[in-house]
Amino acid sequence: MTSGSSASSLLSQLTLEEKAALCLGRDIWHAGGVERLGIPTIVMSDGPHGLRRQPDGGDIVGIGGSVPATCFPTASALGSSWDPELARRIGAAVADEALVQDVDVVLGPGINIKRSPLCGRNFEYVSEDPLLSGVIGAAIVDGIQGQGVGACVKHFAVNNQETDRVRVSADVDERALREIYLPAFERVITQARPWTVMCSYNLVNGVPASQHHVLLTEILRDEWGFDGLVMSDWGAVADRVAAVAAGLDLEMPPNSGISDVAIVDAVRSGALDESLLDASVARVLALVDRAPKAGPAQADSFNADAHHLLAREAAAECAVLLKNDDATLPLQPSPGDTIAVIGEFARTPRYQGAGSSQVNAIRIDEPLAEFRSAVPEGVDVVFAPGFGIGETERDDLLASEAVDVARRAGTVVLFLGLPAIDESEGYDRVHLELPANQVALVPRLAEVNPRLVVVLANGSAVQVAGWGSHAKAILECWLSGQAAGGAIADLLLGRVAPSGRLAETLPLRLQDTPSYLNFPGELGHVRYGEGVFVGYRGFDAVDRDVSYPFGHGLSYTMFEYANPRTSVSGSAETDDLRVTVQAEVTNTGSMRGREVVQLYVENPRSAVARPIRELRGFSKVDLAPGQSTTVAFSLGARDFSYWSVQRHGWVIDPGRYGLAIGASSRDIRLTDQVDVEIPSASAQLDGNSSLEEWMSDPEGAAALRKAIDESGASAEALADEELIRVIGNFPIARLTVFPGFGITKEILDKLGL
Numbered sequence: 141m142t143s144g145s146s147a148s149s150l151l152s153q154l155t156l157e158e159k160a161a162l163c164l165g166r167d168i169w170h171a172g173g174v175e176r177l178g179i180p181t182i183v184m185s186d187g188p189h190g191l192r193r194q195p196d197g198g199d200i201v202g203i204g205g206s207v208p209a210t211c212f213p214t215a216s217a218l219g220s221s222w223d224p225e226l227a228r229r230i231g232a233a234v235a236d237e238a239l240v241q242d243v244d245v246v247l248g249p250g251i252n253i254k255r256s257p258l259c260g261r262n263f264e265y266v267s268e269d270p271l272l273s274g275v276i277g278a279a280i281v282d283g284i285q286g287q288g289v290g291a292c293v294k295h296f297a298v299n300n301q302e303t304d305r306v307r308v309s310a311d312v313d314e315r316a317l318r319e320i321y322l323p324a325f326e327r328v329i330t331q332a333r334p335w336t337v338m339c340s341y342n343l344v345n346g347v348p349a350s351q352h353h354v355l356l357t358e359i360l361r362d363e364w365g366f367d368g369l370v371m372s373d374w375g376a377v378a379d380r381v382a383a384v385a386a387g388l389d390l391e392m393p394p395n396s397g398i399s400d401v402a403i404v405d406a407v408r409s410g411a412l413d414e415s416l417l418d419a420s421v422a423r424v425l426a427l428v429d430r431a432p433k434a435g436p437a438q439a440d441s442f443n444a445d446a447h448h449l450l451a452r453e454a455a456a457e458c459a460v461l462l463k464n465d466d467a468t469l470p471l472q473p474s475p476g477d478t479i480a481v482i483g484e485f486a487r488t489p490r491y492q493g494a495g496s497s498q499v500n501a502i503r504i505d506e507p508l509a510e511f512r513s514a515v516p517e518g519v520d521v522v523f524a525p526g527f528g529i530g531e532t533e534r535d536d537l538l539a540s541e542a543v544d545v546a547r548r549a550g551t552v553v554l555f556l557g558l559p560a561i562d563e564s565e566g567y568d569r570v571h572l573e574l575p576a577n578q579v580a581l582v583p584r585l586a587e588v589n590p591r592l593v594v595v596l597a598n599g600s601a602v603q604v605a606g607w608g609s610h611a612k613a614i615l616e617c618w619l620s621g622q623a624a625g626g627a628i629a630d631l632l633l634g635r636v637a638p639s640g641r642l643a644e645t646l647p648l649r650l651q652d653t654p655s656y657l658n659f660p661g662e663l664g665h666v667r668y669g670e671g672v673f674v675g676y677r678g679f680d681a682v683d684r685d686v687s688y689p690f691g692h693g694l695s696y697t698m699f700e701y702a703n704p705r706t707s708v709s710g711s712a713e714t715d716d717l718r719v720t721v722q723a724e725v726t727n728t729g730s731m732r733g734r735e736v737v738q739l740y741v742e743n744p745r746s747a748v749a750r751p752i753r754e755l756r757g758f759s760k761v762d763l764a765p766g767q768s769t770t771v772a773f774s775l776g777a778r779d780f781s782y783w784s785v786q787r788h789g790w791v792i793d794p795g796r797y798g799l800a801i802g803a804s805s806r807d808i809r810l811t812d813q814v815d816v817e818i819p820s821a822s823a824q825l826d827g828n829s830s831l832e833e834w835m836s837d838p839e840g841a842a843a844l845r846k847a848i849d850e851s852g853a854s855a856e857a858l859a860d861e862e863l864i865r866v867i868g869n870f871p872i873a874r875l876t877v878f879p880g881f882g883i884t885k886e887i888l889d890k891l892g893l
């Protein structure tokens with residue numbers, strides 16, 4: 141490339157073969173690159189809870205080594221922070237490390253919805269809720285791209301399981317697609333404008349995501365205005381020519397000799413319009429032009445200590461205090477006290493999941509050592525492993541030793557969690573339980589020492605019901621990165637008040653989860669039978685008890701909510717509806733703390749089945765004791781809408797909507813209401829529309845009465861409510877078979893049917 145020229149300006153100089161080759165990566169982590177014209181390659185690496193930069197060669201599942209990088213909390217932890225500013229800072233830190241490693245595009249964030257707690261990659265995803273997933277996802281993208289590095293939002297779309305992930309068809313209805321599975325992507329694309337999007341492996345309603353024209357072009361580009369590059373997940377392309385035609389720009393890694401030849405042949409034979417290939421090549425070249433190496437944004441080093449501190453702050457902010465009976469936490473040990481730390485995870489921490497996101501952490505804080513160094517002098521911290529991770533031969537011995545240690549202590553801190561083998565890319569879990577050797581230990585310890593605190597390490601929901609009742613306090617720490625050990629000490633000892641909130645429901649048992657009967661599918665199909673009733677939307681709809689609801693999390697301080705106010709401007713009809721909801725929140729406890737104020741909209745009765753309440757806003761506030769603040773949310777028409785499969789668009793039902801402000805989806809502290817008025821659009825009435833539908837539409841009813849009058853028949857039957865109830869669900873054209881009812885062919889003719 142001559143100095144001053146951009147890669148994009150060289151499109152017209154490329155041969156057909158070069159263009160085809162540019163739409164394939166150069167190798168597993170590189171794309172771009174045409175030596176003849178001096179077009180450079182760009183480098184991609186996995187992320188975003190840390191960089192997985194493989195210096196040479198490489199693999200897709202994290203088996204090969206990668207250069208050391210800061211391991212931040214994984215997405216399920218970050219989702220529990222409900223703090224977009226934290227997510228943005230982590231994105232920026234990962235990008236700083238990317239710049240040092242010559243990485244141009246970080247392959248994250250992953251924002252697929254947690255449809256089932258069993259999904260093996262849930263630790264890489266944010267939430268069961270689209271708003272929370274989208275807000276955190278957009279913040280990560282902002283953070284990465286703010287440093288001049290590209291982000292890649294993935295896996296587009298409807299990739300919610302690992303079982304048969306490359307071949308399975310996610311069979312999802314249009315409404316669930318629009319209301320649950322797409323909005324997080326829509327938010328990230330429209331608000332954070334990521335440089336790239338990665339398509340998923342799976343099929344969506346029978347069409348591979350890599351060749352899904354509706355998703356990759358009609359929705360992503362035409363509707364949402366995406367102007368970046370779409371790449372494949374690694375090995376997701378089945379038919380390269382169909383993929384180009386659908387809008388997939390870059391195949392990763394390259395299937396050279398097959399895909400490039402197929403593209404060239406298809407253009408030559410006329411099967412593929414060359415302008416489609418050119419559009420993809422232009423996007424590859426535009427990405428090359430955007431890459432940091434095309435500009436001044438490179439760096440020689442990053443501040444590993446600062447990143448470690450950020451990782452520690454983040455890990456503390458992501459932890460969710462599920463329960464805290466008798467204010468057992470924070471611990472306030474005095475010299476002479478003994479605390480028993482039990483559980484192999486205290487010295488062999490689990491801090492991330494397996495697969496392509498796996499980071500080679502720069503350093504790892506051991507929870508036991510961190511805790512020991514954080515307690516006041518004179519406090520004795522005694523350790524017993526209690527169980528083996530994944531190995532059970534010595535269980536009896538380890539458990540007896542742990543019971544002895546617990547008996548002699550004032551408090552027991554028990555570290556439990558899922559073994560690494562349970563959570564990975566590539567396969568799903570089959571149950572929600574912690575290993576039996578861990579669960580068995582809980583009542584035995586509680587029996588000898590009721591001051592039992594459990595610290596959990598797992599990337600996705602585990603079953604708490606059963607063993608949970610034996611613990612006084614439970615701190616869910618997720619997979620919280622390399623600095624989790626220090627963060628746990630900070631939380632246990634009250635240096636920081638927990639402020640994480642559940643981004644996913646913790647069910648009582650697997651069988652209660654909305655997707656239970658349809659996960660992970662069979663014979664190549666997984667039917668999303670629960671429709672829009674995913675996560676708390678499903679649990680609430682059937683009023684099912686849960687262990688801990690979506691949005692739940694305790695603090696060491698207390699918050700009071702007061703003074704809800706709602707104001708409305710504009711209208712749904714004129715498309716400028718704005719509903720502003722405000723409330724005051726006060727820290728009424730004695731410690732500084734953060735509260736996540738959540739706003740749910742409660743839907744009125746509707747023609748379609750709608751969730752009882754849906755998260756439409758949240759705000760995390762940091763308050764000193766006695767301090768108050770006003771939290772404000774701004775809602776638009778979309779927040780009251782559902783996706784109509786008849787109209788293929790968003791529709792608002794007129795009516796009274798509840799506005800529920802609370803500390804979780806089931807801890808609503810304040811309520812208000814708003815009346816949304818919108819004239820219901822006249823239905824599209826035809827001969828197949830029922831008599832009831834004709835009668836409930838003002839224009840339809842008037843036309844029907846007029847036609848009956850003009851034909852000289854009596855409209856008396858239409859006034860008979862009982863009769864209409866009985867026969868009203870018949871298509872109107874079919875009523876000619878009941879002469880007594882008065883709908884004749886002449887009337888139908890007059891109605892144009």
Ligand code: BGC
Pocket residue numbers: 186199200201247294373374496
């Ligand atoms: C994963 C992607 C990842 C890619 C490259 C695939 O197996 O699904 O998330 O970015 O590998 O490692």
